Structure formats: C-alpha cells, structure tokens
C-alpha cells in the first residue's frame with residue numbers, strides 16, 4: 536500500500552492542527568507514524584487519499600449503523616439541504632423524529648435533542664443533581680461518558696498498581712485542568728459487582744444523585760454485564776433513592792431498537808443517546824419519563840444550545856430509524872448477526888493460529904483483545920492482562936491488507952447493514968494472515 540499523499544497531508548496538518556487532526560484517537564497516538572487521511576466512504580468501504588480501499592469496521596466509532604453514504608441518507612440530505620441547513624426554531628422533522636424514538640423506547644416519554652454524547656451526559660448529570668438536590672454522582676471504573684469535567688474520572692486504562700483497593704478505588708483524574716471540585720463529587724465504584732455497589736450505597740446513598748453507567752462497557756473493548764447485574768443495579772437505585780442513569784450513547788439504537796434497556800428489561804430514569812442516532816450527523820438526546828424530563832422545562836435545570844436539533848441531522852436520524860425498523864427491525868437483527876459471526880470466526884482464527892486473542896461482543900459491537908484470560912469481565916482484568924501493543928500490531932496488519940479495524944486500542948469495532956458476506960470472509964482471511972505474521976514470541 537502507498538501512503539505518500541497521507542504522509543504529505545500529515546506534514547501540512549502538523550503545522551496547523553494539533554496532532555494533525557481534531558481528536559487524539561485519530562492521530563499519531565493510534566496511527567504510527569501518521570494516520571491514513573480518508574477521502575470518501577460508500578457502504579462498508581472507505582478510501583484514503585492515496586486511493587487505498589478498506590473494509591471499514593471502525594465506522595466512526597459507532598455513528599454509522601447503515602454504513603457510509605447510504606443511498607436513502609444521500610437522497611434525503613440532497614433533497615433537504617436546498618431548504619436550509621439550520622433555523623434554531625421548532626421543526627416538524629424534530630417532532631416526527633422524537634415521535635419515532637418514543638415509539639421505540641417504552642421507558643421514555645420525552646426526548647430533548649443535543650449535539651454530542653458529551654453534552655447529553657453533562658445535562659443528564661445536571662438533571663440528576665437538580666431533581667434530587669444531591670451533589671455527588673457515582674460512576675464506574677473504565678466507563679467513559681464524554682469529556683465533561685465531572686465525568687473525567689477513572690475512565691482510562693491504568694497500571695493495576697495505581698487502582699487502589701476495589702472497595703475504595705483510587706479516583707484518577709483523566710485530564711489536567713480539572714478543579715478539585717469537579718471530581719471530588721464523583722465517586723467511583725468497580726463494575727459488574729453487586730456487593731461493591733451495595734457497600735458504597737450504604738455509606739453514601741443519601742448524598743448520591745445518580746448512578747451513571749454504560750450498560751455494556753464499550754470503551755474498554757466490549758465487556759458485557761454479568762447475568763442479573765443491571766437489574767440488581769436498578770433495584771439498588773430504587774432502594775437507596777438514587778436515580779438510575781443509563782448512558783446509551785454507544786448502545787442506543789444499536790444493540791436493539793430500544794438499546795440496552797430493552798435487551799435487559801430496564802427502566803432507567805435518565806437515558807442519553809448519541810453516535811448511531813445521528814447516522815453520521817452530530818445528533819444526541821437526553822430522554823426519560825415525564826416526571827424526570829420536566830426538570831429541564833424553561834431552564835429549571837438548564838439545557839440550551841444554538842445547534843440543538845439541526846435540521847439536516849434530524850432528517851438523517853428519522854430516515855435511519857425508519858430504515859432500521861423496516862421488516863420488524865430487520866436492520867438491527869442484521870447488524871447483530873454480522874457481529875456474532877465476526878466474533879465466532881475471529882475467535883476461531885485465534886485458536887487456529889495459536890494466538891491469545893479473545894473477541895467479545897454484544898451484537899454488532901465486538902472487539903479483539905490479547906489476553907491469557909478466557910474472558911474479560913471487568914476493568915481491572917482489562918488493565919492487568921490485556922496487551923494493547925499486540926492489538927496495535929494486529930490492527931495495523933489488518934489495515935495493511937485493506938481492513939480498517941479500530942485504530943484506538945481500547946475502542947471496539949462494529950458492523951453495519953452494508954457489510955456483506957464477502958466483507959466478512961475477506962476480513963477473516965486477513966485476520967488469519969495477521970495473526971500468523973505476528974511473531975512467534977507473541978504466541979501463547
């Protein structure tokens with residue numbers, strides 16, 4: 536593969552863009568020595584500026600359930616752009632999109648549109664504090680909810696020696712520039728462990744506004760909840776009068792039409808959506824039952840935004856929801872089946888080549904990790920046993936064969952409706968080659 540044009544662009548980019556890009560995970564942190572600059576995408580494929588073609592499994596970190604430039608999305612955007620991009624007024628398409636969402640989410644009465652998952656999560660936390668009058672929130676190690684100060688605690692992989700005792704995890708700020716106040720009110724608990732959560736709630740329940748969590752860990756590979764865990768968390772929230780805030784930025788409108796809440800039979804108080812919802816446009820949402828959502832009426836708990844509910848993005852969202860729901864939600868079934876097949880066959884490729892790669896998934900979200908454990912069930916196992924350098928090597932070897940696996944070592948890969956059986960077969964063959972090429976001392 537040639538990368539001359541990407542190399543030239545990277546040189547120019549470094550003069551005018553921090554890290555040559557606009558978010559750390561897109562730049563040299565994950566692509567050594569420079570990233571491929573992508574020029575266009577169609578269906579399951581993307582092409583870089585040098586003309587290299589890739590089967591794309593990174594898919595904008597989950598923003599594209601229908602793949603790139605889907606004809607239905609192109610059609611609606613081409614039609615509607617002539618009518619104006621954004622008015623910052625109330626819109627018919629806003630009502631129609633919200634109606635569709637509410638019809639798919641039995642636990643939700645109302646939605647409020649935002650632009651990004653981070654904004655939605657900021658609002659969710661503020662709502663929880665406003666409603667309960669309590670200041671603290673509780674999050675979990677390894678869960679990421681965007682880059683709002685109060686949520687930037689213990690989200691990244693760390694040396695296991697810095698994590699502290701599981702009964703009292705060390706709260707590790709994820710950034711410089713945070714005031715002590717922003718994270719002092721953020722308690723941290725280990726995930727997938729009912730007893731640990733109950734212990735924290737017994738001591739601190741009276742001062743905790745909400746428990747915020749990813750229903751499936753999506754920012755540390757893919758770590759599913761233990762059987763019964765999410766239901767137990769919900770019951771503990773009720774017992775200790777703490778709001779149950781499920782962050783479905785990744786899982787919403789992806790793992791099932793009703794997200795993790797549907798998959799595990801949950802009734803969260805606050806839910807946030809993003810990523811898949813916009814089908815590539817920056818659309819996010821805060822949602823919940825009436826008695827919760829009324830908290831943001833007339834700015835009681837403030838949520839504003841010039842760009843909220845952008846017209847074109849809403850047309851894309853509405854079209855995506857309609858298309859994915861056709862034929863009794865066939866789109867959701869299709870992406871899940873592809874994810875299941877990828878998981879099974881990648882695991883087989885690892886066994887066949889003697890590499891210690893394990894792939895975990897929930898439907899369309901899957902991720903290979905290199906570990907000697909049979910399964911990763913929590914953040915601490917991830918930190919202690921997962922070899923991130925091996926994943927970087929593997930994903931580079933995949934890209935060298937025209938298969939785009941997530942460049943970010945901890946962020947998962949995904950399927951879309953446009954992936955074909957041939958895409959899967961080609962990817963599995965490439966994975967076999969990549970695993971075979973990985974040096975003998977990297978084998979089990």
Ligand SMILES: Cc1ncc(COP(=O)(O)O)c(C=O)c1O
Nearest residue numbers: 651652653679680681784785809
């Ligand atoms: C669970 C979760 N919540 C919130 C966010 C933040 O979303 P955004 O990147 O749109 O701000 C992310 C992003 O990866 C996420 O994974």
